[in-house]
Amino acid sequence: MLEVLKRSLEICPIVQRGEYSYFIHPITDGVPLVEPNLLRDVACALFKALDLKDVNKIVVSEAMGIHIGTVLSLMTDIPYTIVRKREYKLPGEVIIGQTTGYSKGTLYLNSVYEGDRIAFIDDVISTGGTIRALLPAIESTGAEVADLCFVINRGNPDIGRAYKSLVTIDVDKDGVHVLDSYF
Numbered sequence: 001m002l003e004v005l006k007r008s009l010e011i012c013p014i015v016q017r018g019e020y021s022y023f024i025h026p027i028t029d030g031v032p033l034v035e036p037n038l039l040r041d042v043a044c045a046l047f048k049a050l051d052l053k054d055v056n057k058i059v060v061s062e063a064m065g066i067h068i069g070t071v072l073s074l075m076t077d078i079p080y081t082i083v084r085k086r087e088y089k090l091p092g093e094v095i096i097g098q099t100t101g102y103s104k105g106t107l108y109l110n111s112v113y114e115g116d117r118i119a120f121i122d123d124v125i126s127t128g129g130t131i132r133a134l135l136p137a138i139e140s141t142g143a144e145v146a147d148l149c150f151v152i153n154r155g156n157p158d159i160g161r162a163y164k165s166l167v168t169i170d171v172d173k174d175g176v177h178v179l180d181s182y183f
């Protein structure tokens with residue numbers, strides 16, 4: 001398990017976004033091509049790694065949480081909602097400031113309510129800026145984040161609580177180096 005993911009990371013290209021060495025990978029970018037065997041490898045590992053007991057909703061963030069949220073939802077029959085980069089002004093919408101290693105923006109959380117037990121998944125954690133902003137926003141609704149898992153962990157940031165990641169990597173100008181994996 002995770003052999004396909006690890007191999008694909010070791011060959012992925014790097015581009016500079018200012019000071020930030022950005023790796024380009026099918027799971028985090030949708031390019032190069034998302035091969036079904038890679039998606040299957042990731043989906044099965046997420047399903048196995050996450051504790052989904054009594055979880056009633058999956059939360060993912062736009063854009064690149066969406067394909068992994070879709071496959072996990074199909075596998076588990078648990079519905080998911082997407083934290084969007086677009087405002088809806090629905091009642092209860094939570095507005096979140098997001099800062100990553102290369103961008104700043106605003107996210108909008110909907111469809112999460114008091115009493116929900118949430119599994120949060122995302123393609124990558126890097127500086128941790130996104131999840132550090134998202135966690136209190138989800139919890140402000142009265143929902144509990146029961147488990148969280150990232151497909152790729154670069155940087156292993158402290159987010160104030162435990163989290164899971166399928167693979168841990170280091171990125172430099174020469175490429176991606178896989179340091180550790182969950183399975």
Ligand SMILES: O=P(O)(O)OC[C@H]1O[C@H](OP(=O)(O)OP(=O)(O)O)[C@H](O)[C@@H]1O
Pocket residue numbers: 028061062063064065099100101103122123124125126127128129130131
């Ligand atoms: O740990 P951080 O430094 O916050 O980085 C992680 C975030 O960066 C990416 O999202 P991005 O906002 O680039 O959007 P995308 O999914 O559309 O690529 C990724 O999907 C995470 O949500």
Ligand code: HPA
Pocket residue numbers: 021022023024025028029100101124125126
């Ligand atoms: O280096 C990266 N590559 C792809 N997605 C990302 N999201 C945060 N950092 C990265």
